[in-house]
Amino acid sequence: MFKKSLLIIILLSATLSAQDYFLKKYHPFDESIPSPAEFLGYDVGRHHTRHDLIVAYFNKLAEVSDRASIYNYGKTHEGRKLVILTISSTENLQNLESIKQKHLAFVDPSKSVSNYNEVPIFINLGYNVHGNEPSSSEAAMLAAYTFCASNSPEVLKYITNAVIMVDPTINPDGRDRHTQWANMYQGNPQVSDPQDAEHNEYWPGGRTNHFWFDLNRDWLLGIHPESRGKLKWYHSWYPNVVTDFHEMGSQSSYFFEPMKDNASLNPIMPKENYVDLNNLFGDYFSSALDSIGSFYFTKEVFDGTYPGYGSSYPDLQGALALLFEQASSRGHVQKTAFGEITFPFTIRNQFVSSITTVKAAVENKDYLRKYQQEFFKSALSNATKSRVKGYSFKEDFDKNRTKAFIDKLLLHKVDVYRSNDSYLVPTNQPQYRMVQTFFETYNKYRDSVYYDASAWSVANFYNMKYRPVTSLNLGEKISSTEGLVPITPVQQTDYAYIIDYDDYNANAVLNFLQANGITVSSSFKPFTAKTTLGKKSFNYGALVVPVSLQKKDAVEVFELVQKAQKKYHVPMFSVATGYNAKGIDLGSRYVSPITKPKAAMLIGTGVRSYEAGEIWHLLDTRVHMPITKIPLRNFNRVNFDKYNTLVMVSGRYNLTKKQQEVLSDWIKKGNTLITIGSASKWVIDKEIVKEKIIENKKDSTKVANRKPYVDAPENIGKEEVGGIILNVDLDVTHPLAFGYRDNQIPVYKNNSVWLKPSENEYSTVARYSKNALVDGFITKKNTNEFLNKSASLIVSKLGGGRVIMFADNPNFRGSWYGTNRLFLNAIFLGDKIRIPE
Incomplete structure (x- = not known):
């Protein structure tokens, strides 16, 4: 018995000694x-x-500590729980x-309150949005343990004056x-060879989620359950620091x-945020x-220009969002x-920054509260100063795309109204800066090199005419998307x-x-049919289901058509004759049966997983169609x-x-x-x-002007196309454009692939319009030498x-509803394209 007790003491001492690398400062506990080490073993x-x-472990802390409670805000695509552990003093939790x-x-502009120091500050410590950047989740356990178990005067002060989520x-x-990979290959002794x-x-x-999406870019777009759950939670709490x-x-x-300067000439977030608070x-x-x-270093590389990061979106909600980047041990x-560089070392830096964030927030809580209060008040005052009082949008022919756009506005707590036959988003509302993010476009910047995109006007993502x-x-104010279609x-x-x-x-x-x-057949010319509901005009691509030509009887066909309509809310019409009031008849040779796609996609080393995941996600979650990933x-x-x-x-x-071959x-x-993109x-x-790429032709006789070496990254970087929105001129009669009525639509470009229009007169489906730039930064060189001469979408014949x-x-990023149809037409109607010689 004595030996067993001695062994327990020795093991406990060893654990405490190892923990002291992180926790020594915060004794007694x-x-x-249980500490993370005691719980995990x-x-x-x-x-x-x-x-x-x-x-x-977080559930255990909520069970044994009267300072903690746990909340489940959703599940991932693979069914893993998304949780937040709320930590504060016992008294605060009881009165939460x-x-x-x-x-x-303080976030309600209609209220005037000034008890800034009386209310605990709200802090959201968020970790590990990129799965293979793992040190922060380990630090999260250490931070949670410290706030739940430490009885040091410093920590007691923090939990009294803060609600830490x-x-x-x-x-x-x-x-x-990533965890499976790192542990699977972990050596003993450990191998440090890169x-x-x-x-x-x-x-x-492991960087991305189930569908290989970068969730750190999804705060604005709100495509995935991880982001949607977090945004719903976020807008019920509005933390002061994230x-x-x-x-x-x-x-x-x-x-x-502080970050590198925001590239926008006039950022919509207050200067006080990215200058005073950051410093x-x-x-x-x-x-x-x-x-x-x-x-460490600051003010380099990273910028918060794109508003959809975890380190920028909260800045548009009156919070101070803070980015930390730790050199990775990658194992x-x-x-x-x-x-x-060791894994524990990377964890310690993240842990120290976690505790320090809480310290800084607590010691400046009156400042942070005043700032957040003024942020939402200034939203209204800024809106009042603007000549623009709102944005009107409508889509006469595609109610489900409109519904998806409204869903995104509501997700971000933007007020939307139904006004006659259109929708209206007023600027005079607390979420004015989100309204700007959705609708405003820019073409003037103080910097020309971006960590991410230079364009993000969300209305254009949805090809929404506004x-x-x-x-x-x-x-009427719209409170949900129910009944919109x-x-x-x-x-x-x-x-x-x-x-x-x-x-x-x-x-x-x-x-x-x-x-x-x-x-199912597709109509390659428009027509007007005599439906049971009256005459109805149909555009290119209208789907025709001939009942008598099916292998199923009329009742079975009707039941399936009915199920499809209930599931997807698409307008469907019945006809008793193939003799149309105008245009082609239903038995026309321009009404062609559609071959069922048997689709595959090449994946693996060298392939851009983001783009592959976007296709997998589109087909899996919206079309519910399988694609074989080879x-x-x-x-x-x-x-x-x-x-x-x-x-x-x-x-x-x-x-x-x-x-x-x-x-x-x-x-x-x-x-x-x-x-x-580059596969083209x-x-x-x-x-x-037999198509061509427009490439930069260098003049071998020209002598280059000397430039300062230190400026090379900026000068070279600005020529990259980091994410812009362009208008294209679309041939709406082409099968790839079926479903579109307007020949001018926005597309998203984030590469330097410039396709030369095809020499075949019928093969260039979309070419960049004159004065194509809608939103974002592109150099004059790229505009004149490439953009103005290029096509966005071409088709080339090869044999049959x-x-x-x-x-x-x-x-x-799963968010371009406005151009998804081009790709889906390629999937479903590609074999119907007959290219004249």
Whole structure:
């Protein structure tokens, strides 16, 4: 018994000693509350911790500590829990609802309150939005333990004066992907060689979520359950300070704000945020990191121009958002130019910054509260000064796309009204800065190099026709999207059903019917039909379901059509005759049966996982259509004849000459290859198609002017196209453009792929318009030498098949509802494209 007790004491002492690397400053701790090491059975930093264990530990803290409660704000695509642990003094937790109401009074411009020091400050410590930047979630456990269990005077002061909300893992699916990798390859002894498998994840890596999306860019776009759950939680609390913990290259050090200057000439966030508050908190971080001998940098590389980061979106909600970037060990220990960087070392920097954030917030809570209060008041005063009093938008033919846009506005608590036959968003509202983000466009910048995009006017993402208005006539306020797409139930017929192809969900209906054995045709010319509801005009692409030609009886056909309408809310019509009032008849040769797509996509090393994930997500979550994801390593074992459509997104394709021949021969058999971005350049460079790229021609006789070496990154960087919105001129008669009525639509460009318009007169589907720039930064050189001469979408014949080449990404970040249809038409109608010689 004595030996067993001695062993327990020795093990406990060893654990405490290891923990002191992080926690020494905050003794004494409540012994009834287990530390992370005691709960996990290993020291923090010894292994990478799975998300379910982190959640279990947080549940344990909520169970045993009267300072903590836990809240589940959603689930990931893979079903992992998204949780927030709220920590404060016992008294504060018992009165949390009352404190919350006092806090929310400061974000309500209609209220005048001044008890700034009486209300605890609200702090959201957010971690691990990029799954393979794992140090912060380990630090989250240490921070949560410290605030729950430490009885040091410093920590007791913090929990008395703050409500601390800890979100340990914003991207659990990506984190667990990386955790499995790092632990699977962890050596004993540990291997610090950067070439070791532990430090080099296989494609697609753990950075992204289930569908390979970067969730740090999704705060504004709100596409995924992780972001939507967090945004719903966020807008019920409006924290004063929000952290965004990241990692960067192993050869770097540590970054904290202030950031590089915002690239916008006139940022919509107050200057007080990115100058005064950032510098105030920066003094705290530098002092804390100096005390443990850590090196760091500020004001470089990272900028908050794009408003959709975890370190910028809260800035548009009256908070102070703080970015941290830690040099990564990319595993457990790795060699660098300065020796070895260890996982525990990276965790400690993140932990120290976590505690320091709370310290700075508590010691400046009156300042932060006054700032947030003034932020929302200034939203109203700024709106009053503006000549623009609101934005009116409408879409006559696509109610589901309009619904999706309104859903996004409501997600961000933007007020929307129904005004006659259109919708109206007034500027005079607390979320005025979000209104600006959705509708305003820019073309003037103080900087020309961006960490992300230079354009994000969300209305253009949805191809929403909108206009500023100078007077208002508010109607009914929209509180939800329920009922926004009223549908007249389709009536049964024994002849044919016609489905409106203008609707965003039409492709989902088409897939549903095909998957259930219904043959569907597409109309290649407009017509006016005599429906049971009266005469109705149909655009290019209208879907026709002939009842008598199906293998199912009329009742079965009707039941499936009815189910499709109830599921997707698409306008459908019944006809008793094929003799149309105007245009082609239903038996015309211009009404052609649609081949059921059998689609595949190449993925793997070299392929841009973001773009591949966007396609997977689009087909999986909106069209509900499967796509086979073929790893490039399996190329030689694949029978491509099983598929009639193949997608290649941007990437570096190192296919052998033989593999290129296999691909070319497959296309010639009558199949469709769809390429995006650099994959379009690849098929041209490899002479699979006879099209051309517009490239920069250097004059070998010209002597270059000497420029300062230090300016090279900025001068070269500004020529990159980092994300702009351009108008294209669209051939709405082309099958790829079916469903569009306006020949001018916005597209998103974030690459330097410039396609030369095809020499075939019928093959250039979309060309950049004159004065194409809608939003964002592009140099005059790129405009004159490339943009003005280029096409956005072309089709090239190859044997009996075709290659559909997108210069731009029609599915960017899952949010480009306005151009998804171009890609979906390529999937469903690609084989219907007949290119005249």
